[in-house]
Amino acid sequence: MSPDAMPKPALAGPVTRRTAWIAAAAALVVLGAWSLVTRAVLAADEVPGIPPAEVLVGALFFGWPHAVAAATAVVAAARTAVGADAPARLLALATGGRRGRRDEWGAAMRAELASITAAPRERLRFAAGCGLTALRRGWGRSPWIVAATCAVLFAALTVATSRASLYGSRAGSLWGVIYGPPQITLLLVGLVAAWVGRSMRTGLEHAVAALAGILLGVLVAAIPEGALWAREAGVFILDGDAPSKPLTAAGGALDALQVTTLTWGLPHWLPWPVLGAGVGAWLRWRTNRPPRATPRPEALGSSGSGARQ
């Protein structure tokens, strides 16, 4: 028997016209959802007579990252989920894009599934078990380091800007922390990790870890700071606005929690791990792609069947 030298199954599939249409449809659905959310928010704020065109502009302004991320996710999933049937595609999606030993175990599971000629249900059960194993396997140490670093940095940033504003202009501080810096951080983390790891999945894992760290860091700092703003100034930490009724410390803390998790924070951060990882993987592919003379996978006439595995 040979030493454990792994065969290299081809996982990358072409982007077909059908995939492109599904990606475009996903982007449109997301933009439609953002239009509904924008209308609902404006109605809740009792802003009268907003024309539909302006609602659409608002949805485009805030929703374009989500739309692009949805399209990117569809294309990435279609390129990874290559297989002869649903179990094979499911397992390819769960195990694809990994590096080193984790890639090797993914290849082992896919090869084992390819040898199972039992009923489709048995194949699906095996693929689901292996897929869960692949997803549960540890991400390694570096995403945890990224998460911890982001948590500490964003907690410090939140406290520093809060105190500077509270004992200065009192114009509010949280909006400047949770809208902008997290998006840029997530984009960069995803991009660099995907570039260095040569895999969109690696970029995604690091950027998702960064997102968790940012959320934790902001919340840990913003909730007590929100209470402090309510006690010291009687206004919201987000933007320094005074409420119609006197603000309690609990109300200030709750507002900081809400704007971070429900309105201005997390919902606007979600697409950026996908965008960063997608851009990083695309840039890496652009840099490393073979010269023109080499036929590209699309030119080989394959429709992405699992036989290539």
Added chain:
Amino acid sequence: MTRVRRPSPQTVAVLDALAAKASDWSHGYDLCRALGLKAGTVYPILIRLAERGFVETAWEQDVPHGRPPRHLYRLSAAGAEQVRELRRAEAQRPRRSRVAGRPAPSGGAVAGARA
């Protein structure tokens, strides 16, 4: 004397199945079927045992046309020693189950841990 940490019954079952085949190679799916365990149970165990050096892995060489080579598993020397250690530890344990207070099932020390 070093205390051997007792692995889970499923891990013991996988070790037992690999030990039964001595130097022959096993496939992941065949282990699942033989032990009646799901792939989501067997593969994490195989991965962990391989990382600890208890299981050797290799890729199939004579592959029929049209399918990729399968991954193969067998006990390493360290794995065989681990099985012997488990059997010794099992033989020294009281003949009553710690959990339910019931008599331990008969059979080999490693096989008995499967119950």
